[in-house]
Amino acid sequence: MDFDAIRMIWVRDLIRHFRDRTRLLGSISRPILWLLIMGTGLRAAFNVHGIPYTHFIFPGIIVMNLIFAAMQSTISIIWDREFGFLREILVAPIPRTSIVLGKTLSGSTVAFIEGLFVLAFAPFIKIKIPLTHLFLLLTFMFFVAFVCTSLGIVIAARMTSFEGFGVISNFVIMPMFFLSGAIFPIDNLPYWINIAVRLNPLTYGVDFLRRILLGIKTFPLHIDFLYLTTFALVMLSIGVFEFNRRS
Amino acid sequence: MNEQIVKVKNLSRDFDHFRAVDNISFEVRTSEIFGFLGPNGAGKTTTINILCTLLMPTSGEAIVNGFNVITSPNEVRRSIGIIFQDPSLDERLTAYENLNFHGIIYHIPVKTRKERTKEVLDMVGLYSKKDSIVRTFSGGMRRRLEIARGLMHRPKILFLDEPTIGLDPQTRQYIWDYILNLSKKEGITMFLTTHYMDEAEICQRVAIIDYGKIIAIGSPYQLKNELGLTTLNDVFLRLTNHGIREEEASDKEQLGQFVRSRRLR
Numbered sequence: 001m002d003f004d005a006i007r008m009i010w011v012r013d014l015i016r017h018f019r020d021r022t023r024l025l026g027s028i029s030r031p032i033l034w035l036l037i038m039g040t041g042l043r044a045a046f047n048v049h050g051i052p053y054t055h056f057i058f059p060g061i062i063v064m065n066l067i068f069a070a071m072q073s074t075i076s077i078i079w080d081r082e083f084g085f086l087r088e089i090l091v092a093p094i095p096r097t098s099i100v101l102g103k104t105l106s107g108s109t110v111a112f113i114e115g116l117f118v119l120a121f122a123p124f125i126k127i128k129i130p131l132t133h134l135f136l137l138l139t140f141m142f143f144v145a146f147v148c149t150s151l152g153i154v155i156a157a158r159m160t161s162f163e164g165f166g167v168i169s170n171f172v173i174m175p176m177f178f179l180s181g182a183i184f185p186i187d188n189l190p191y192w193i194n195i196a197v198r199l200n201p202l203t204y205g206v207d208f209l210r211r212i213l214l215g216i217k218t219f220p221l222h223i224d225f226l227y228l229t230t231f232a233l234v235m236l237s238i239g240v241f242e243f244n245r246r247s
Numbered sequence: 248m249n250e251q252i253v254k255v256k257n258l259s260r261d262f263d264h265f266r267a268v269d270n271i272s273f274e275v276r277t278s279e280i281f282g283f284l285g286p287n288g289a290g291k292t293t294t295i296n297i298l299c300t301l302l303m304p305t306s307g308e309a310i311v312n313g314f315n316v317i318t319s320p321n322e323v324r325r326s327i328g329i330i331f332q333d334p335s336l337d338e339r340l341t342a343y344e345n346l347n348f349h350g351i352i353y354h355i356p357v358k359t360r361k362e363r364t365k366e367v368l369d370m371v372g373l374y375s376k377k378d379s380i381v382r383t384f385s386g387g388m389r390r391r392l393e394i395a396r397g398l399m400h401r402p403k404i405l406f407l408d409e410p411t412i413g414l415d416p417q418t419r420q421y422i423w424d425y426i427l428n429l430s431k432k433e434g435i436t437m438f439l440t441t442h443y444m445d446e447a448e449i450c451q452r453v454a455i456i457d458y459g460k461i462i463a464i465g466s467p468y469q470l471k472n473e474l475g476l477t478t479l480n481d482v483f484l485r486l487t488n489h490g491i492r493e494e495e496a497s498d499k500e501q502l503g504q505f506v507r508s509r510r511l512r
Contacts, residue, residue, distance in 0.1 A: 008351040016339045085337040088396075091299050092352045093324040246303045246320075 002098040009089065009102030010109065013073065017110050023072065027065055027114040031121060034061050038183070039125070048185050049216050054125045059209035060182020062118045062141065063202055067148040067176065069111035071168055074152025077103065078159050096243040100153060100236065107149035112142045127213060137212045144205035147228050150235035151201070157242035180206045186218060201231045252277045252404055252436050253298065258307035259459075260293050267293040269459035270307070275404075280430050280437040282450035286487055290459040291440040292332060295408050298438070299329055312403045325353075328402035330393050332409045336381050342368065342392050343377040346399060353400035367395035371425070387418035394425065398435075405429075407439040411446065423449065444480035453479070457487045 017023065039054035046053045080086035089099060119141075122129055129137065155172065177183075179193070180202035189197060197203050204224040211217040253275035260268040268290040275281045285291050296302040298311055300320040309316045312326035336345050343364065350360035368374040371391035381389065390410065397405055407426070411419040427449060430437055439450070447453055447467065454464040463470055463486055470482045 002352075004354060005352045008348050012337065012340065012344075012348055015344070016337070019339050083333045083335075085335055087301070087331060087335040088349070089352065090301060091324055091327070091329050092349075093321045094352055095321070246301060 001101075002094050005089075005092070005094040005098045006102040006105065009099065010106045012085075013103075013106035014109060017073070017113075027069060028117050030068065031061050031065060031118040034064070035121060035125060046184075051214060051216070055127055055214060056185075057183050058118075058122070058125065058127060059213050060177070060180065060206050062115050062209055063144060063180065063182060063205050064173075064177050065118050066111045066115045066141065066145045066205075067173055067202065068169075069114040070107050070145055070148035071152045071155075071173055073107040073110050074103070074149055074156045075168055077153070077156040081156075097240050100239045100243055104146065104149050104153055104236065104239070107152060108142060108145040111145035111149060115141045115145060122213075129213065133212050137209070140205075140208055140212070143228065144202075144209070147201055147205065147232045147235075150232045150239065153239040154235050154242065157239055176200055176202050179203070181218065182206050201228055204228050250277060251275065252312055253281075253438065254308075254310040255294075255298075256308045258294070258297065258309055259305050260290075260297060260302065261305045266459055268297070268304075271456070271459070271461045272307075273454050273461060273464055275436060275438055276452075278430070278434040278436055279451040280426070280439070280449060282447040282453035283438065283440045283456065284444070284447055284453055284483060285440075285456035289456045289487075291456060292408055294456070295329075295406055295438070295440065298323075299327060299406060300324055325400075326403045328397035328400065328405045330390070330397050330405070330407045330410050332412065334389050334393060336389060336393060336396070338382040339380065341378050341380055342373055342384075345381060345392065346396055349396050349399055355400060363399050367399050370398075371395045387414050387421075390414060390418070390422060391425075394422065398429070402435065404436040404438060407437065409440055409442065411441065411443065419443075419446070444478065444483050448479050455483060455486055462486050 034057065035054060039057055043053045046056070048056045077086060081090070119129075119137075155168065179196050179200050181197065182202070186194070186197050186203065204219065204227045207218050208221070208224045211221070251274040253273075255274070256272050258268055258271050259266065271290075271294070283291050283294065293302065297304050298309055298316060300316050300323050303317065311323045314322040314326065316323050337348075340348070346364045346367065347360065350364065355363065364377075365374065368377055371394060373388065373392055373395065376384070376388070381392065384392065394407075394410070410426070411422055414422070423446060426437060426439075429435055441447055450467060452464070452466050453470070454461050455470075456462070463482070465473075467479050467482075471477065471479065474482055474485055476482050476485065
């Protein structure tokens with residue numbers, strides 16, 4: 001394990017992130033769009049578990065920003081690997097495990113920060129977060145960001161040509177978001193959808209955040225935690241394997 | 248000290264439907280400037296990528312600074328510096344940050360790192376620009392910064408893949424002067440590829456590669472004499488004379504052209 005290299009990859013990605021204004025703009029406009037338009041528009045039609053719809057989707061919107069940011073930072077790896085700075089890192093004497101870990105940590109941090117932007121909306125839609133829960137909430141947001149980034153790393157490592165972020169958005173992020181219980185309850189779904197929902201790591205992330213924020217849940221705590229941990233570990237192993245393979 | 252710093256034996260590399268490098272063998276002597284010449288798509292970059300541990304060979308063997316590229320990639324990585332054909336600087340970072348990060352990943356201690364950063368920036372005449380974002384640099388300045396970076400960890404061998412491509416004659420001259428100077432002063436082995444045959448005349452030895460095979464190897468003087476020609480350019484054209492190459496662009500190359508055209512804007 002090469003901690004200098006991990007730290008350097010992390011610092012570099014954060015510097016880059018904060019020098020890019022347009023991305024920051026996207027991460028603020030996305031939650032506004034969903035909370036304000038979807039949340040308010042569907043408020044009259046839905047009443048889930050006796051809570052307002054804006055409250056119901058709030059944990060899901062946090063998770064959406066987490067996965068969007070996580071995917072954006074990992075997909076940039078493809079470009080970076082063929083034509084950019086990542087080549088400089090790949091020819092340096094750094095164990096591939098450290099490269100993958102550094103990339104995952106920087107992606108998670110960026111995603112976590114973009115998740116915080118959504119959290120800042122909580123007072124405006126009148127969600128009260130008890131201070132005692134805040135630490136747990138933040139820790140878990142980082143954890144979910146880490147899970148999403150590890151998935152992004154595997155996708156980026158396996159993609160050989162640059163298909164663009166649109167493809168990832170349409171075929172990965174959106175289906176995962178819709179099938180996570182973020183925007184409708186998952187208690188009474190047809191069999192085939194239920195399988196997809198239960199395999200989806202985001203489901204457990206949304207479930208956990210909803211438990212802390214609103215006090216409603218679908219799965220026991222340890223199931224959420226176990227599934228997400230296993231998923232991240234499997235993804236990281238595949239990521240390291242892929243990076244070790246010199247095509 | 249090894250007499251031969253790079254030893255390549257029966258090296259081949261296949262891609263999906265063609266053989267990019269076809270059973271090549273050659274050696275590079277310690278401290279020499281070695282030119283690796285060939286038309287587009289001849290296998291130059293593929294060979295460099297194998298020697299730099301970015302690509303696995305399909306068969307054969309390559310030893311760099313006494314280490315096998317297949318079994319000891321990290322030792323090879325520690326021995327080499329690379330200037331890529333496509334710039335691999337981080338455009339959003341400053342010149343100083345680019346060099347400092349390079350120093351960190353090669354484990355150069357803080358104090359030495361600061362000294363060397365200043366030293367190499369001075370050498371390429373960019374010290375006054377150290378806090379500017381690389382994005383604002385011209386092509387020539389980027390190249391110089393990249394050369395500075397490649398030298399920071401004192402590699403035994405420096406790979407230069409088309410170091411002067413797309414640069415104006417003044418900058419080209421400037422960069423070649425450096426390379427010659429460095430070779431003389433520090434005795435670093437240089438392994439370079441170029442399209443410009445007049446530039447290749449400065450090499451102690453050159454290999455000409457075509458369709459993945461080495462078709463000639465020797466000093467420029469020797470090659471010219473053997474064929475009774477006066478310039479390396481004539482030698483090159485004589486040996487590789489089968490018209491203009493119809494090179495099929497792969498996905499990656501198309502993307503590369505796209506990147507380059509975007510950089511112009």
